[in-house]
Amino acid sequence: xxxxxxxxxxxxxxxxxxxxxxxxxxxxxxxxxxxxxxxxxxxxxxxxxxxxxxxxxxxxxxxxxxxxxxxxxxxxxxxxxxxxxxxxxxxxxxxxxxxxxxxxxxxxxxxxxxxxxxxxxxxxxxxxxxxxxxxxxxxxxxxxxxxxxxxxxxxxxxxxxxxxxxxxxxxxxxxxxxxxxxxxxxxxxxxxxxxxxxxxxxxxxxxxxxxxxxxxxxxxxxxxxxxxxxxxxxxxxxxxxxxxxxxxxxxxxxxxxxxxxxxxxxxxxxxxxxxxxxxxxxxxxxxxxxxxxxxxxxxxxxxxxxxxxxxxxxxxxxxxxxxxxxxxxxxxxxxxxxxxxxxxxxxxxxxxxxxxxxxxxxxxxxxxxxxxxxxxxxxxxxxxxxxxxxxxxxxxx
Numbered sequence: 001x002x003x004x005x006x007x008x009x010x011x012x013x014x015x016x017x018x019x020x021x022x023x024x025x026x027x028x029x030x031x032x033x034x035x036x037x038x039x040x041x042x043x044x045x046x047x048x049x050x051x052x053x054x055x056x057x058x059x060x061x062x063x064x065x066x067x068x069x070x071x072x073x074x075x076x077x078x079x080x081x082x083x084x085x086x087x088x089x090x091x092x093x094x095x096x097x098x099x100x101x102x103x104x105x106x107x108x109x110x111x112x113x114x115x116x117x118x119x120x121x122x123x124x125x126x127x128x129x130x131x132x133x134x135x136x137x138x139x140x141x142x143x144x145x146x147x148x149x150x151x152x153x154x155x156x157x158x159x160x161x162x163x164x165x166x167x168x169x170x171x172x173x174x175x176x177x178x179x180x181x182x183x184x185x186x187x188x189x190x191x192x193x194x195x196x197x198x199x200x201x202x203x204x205x206x207x208x209x210x211x212x213x214x215x216x217x218x219x220x221x222x223x224x225x226x227x228x229x230x231x232x233x234x235x236x237x238x239x240x241x242x243x244x245x246x247x248x249x250x251x252x253x254x255x256x257x258x259x260x261x262x263x264x265x266x267x268x269x270x271x272x273x274x275x276x277x278x279x280x281x282x283x284x285x286x287x288x289x290x291x292x293x294x295x296x297x298x299x300x301x302x303x304x305x306x307x308x309x310x311x312x313x314x315x316x317x318x319x320x321x322x323x324x325x326x327x328x329x330x331x332x333x334x335x336x337x338x339x340x341x342x343x344x345x346x347x348x349x350x351x352x353x354x355x356x357x358x359x360x361x362x363x364x365x366x367x368x369x370x371x372x373x374x375x376x377x378x379x380x381x382x383x384x385x386x387x388x389x390x391x392x393x394x395x396x397x
Contacts, residue, residue, distance in 0.1 A: 002372070002379050003039060003059065004391050005047055007032035013062060016377065019391065023062040027055050030095060035080040035159070036372070038088075040110070046088055048077020050095060054088070054106075056113060066113035074101035078157040084166045084193060086110045093155020097176045097218070100152035103185075105160075105171055107196060117196035121154035121173050122183030128210050131182045152176060154185040158223045158281075161241070162193065169193045170241050172221030177272060179216060180208035186220035188243045190257060200257030204245055215272045219247040223281035223329070230260075230312035231287050240312065242284065244291060246276025248300070250315045263315025270296050275327070280368060283330030283337065287312050288352065292326035292339040307339060307348070309355060319355030323348050327384070329370025334396055338378065340367030347371075347380060361394055 001022065004012045009032035011025045027033060029049030037047040043059045052075035056065045075092040082089040088108040094101035103121040108114065127133040129146030138148050153176035161170045171189050175181040185207070190199040205219050221243050229237040230252065240260055241253040248266035253259060265277060279294040289310040295302060305320035324341045331338040337352040345363035350356060365388065369381035376396045383389025 001059070002391065002393075003037050003045060004381060005033040005035065005037050006389055007034065008389075009033060009049065011037055011045065011047065011057070011062070013059070014391065016374075016379075016393075019393065025055075025057055025062040025064075027053070029053070031076075034076075034078050036370075038081040038083055040083050044110070046081045046083060046110070048079075048081065048090055048092075050076050052076060052092060054081070054090065054108060054113065056088075056110070068108060068113040068115065070104075070106070070115070072101070072104075074099060075104070076101075078155075079159040082160045082162065082169070083110060084162050084169070087116060087193065089160045089162075089169055089193075091156020091158075091160070091171060093157045093174065094152070094176075097153075097178045100176045100179045101155070102150075102152045103155035103173055105156050105189075105191070105196065107193070119191065119196045119198070121156065121187075122151040122185065124151060125149060126151045126182055131180050131207060131209055151182055153179050153181060154183050154187070154220075158221055158225070161225050161227045163227065167193050168199065170225045170227060172223075172225050172243055174220035174222055174246065175205075175216065175218045175273075177215050177218035177274075180210055180213060181205065181217055181219070182207055186245070188221065188225055188241065188251070188253060188257075190241070202251070202253055202257050202259070204243070204249070204251055205247070217247070217272055219245055219269075219273045219276075222246055222276055222279055226282065226284055228284045228312060233313055242282070242289065242312075244278035244282045246273040246278060246296075248273075248277035248296070250278075250289065250310060252312070252315065261314045263310065265293075266296075266300065272296070279327045280339075281329040281370060283332045284312065285332045285352065288318055289315070290330045290332065290337045290339075290352065292323065292328040292330060292341075294327055294342075295325045306341075307350065307355075309337070309352070321350060321355050321357065327368035329368065331371035331373060331378070331380075333373040333378075336396075338371045338380070340369065340380070340382070342366050342368070342384070345382065363392055364388070364390065
């Protein structure tokens, strides 16, 4: 079976052999479901919707097991859940930045859906004359008189990664275009998986004040981070935590949270990232980081290449190719790299090592989906910008 989630709020179970629908589960949600359901080893599907409700159903028949409506207004589960042991990890961000909601990270019990812990990524309230000051009343915003306002931003839109032993989870946060970058916006975290305690955090860009905007920067990490074994330059490997910032910067962190290297694709950085240069999830294999790139306004002209491979030693470019502006998540298998594009139904297949285009597959409409590749078959979703959606399957050569 193949499991597909849609912005219409439904999860579909379809036969891998012919795409025939076996069952449908209607989760609802203001904007439906924005990410793939997570399939557990014992046959459960876990996914969140755009109304901040986490669902767990049986994979065989789509029977509900539990739901957890976390209850906060504007909270939205954008990412796929990560299941490690008997815990479910997933974060929230606002449905849009206008109005903006504070970001949160959760751990849930897989069997019951009970919330085990919650991490808030911004203070509940800050001073509008100095966003570094937390407050509960206007009187605490002295000096130049200010107002104590609700904090927001630092949404968690990315699926978390985990250490090999499952004791540490790594997460990233984004900024907001309607609110200053405060608290732990635009930050990569290492968290204790059992308690949510922060082991370390790396803020990629400095915080902002209300006087800086609008438009505020809206940088940070829509996707990732990834835990990889990068080239150490000495014939061996080293563990790295990799993040791709919306502003067009790759960050590789050491296991203790210090910066190993960074690579800026846009210099100087754009005034506002919009949807971001690194909008889709990057992929990693064979010491190469692969990415399909979008364009934050005029900062990245369409004449430039939008499909890249970088080395994991220092972020240097291995190859680049033109596929047009893309929100696509990367998929890798059999020495091939796959990505869709925003402008057409073309789905591209390149040699992952050399960058040579090997095939252009046809989809009914444009795609930002990351392909799922199982037993020699490539399954890819399509349908963005209001086009009719679906799934198409291709055979690997």
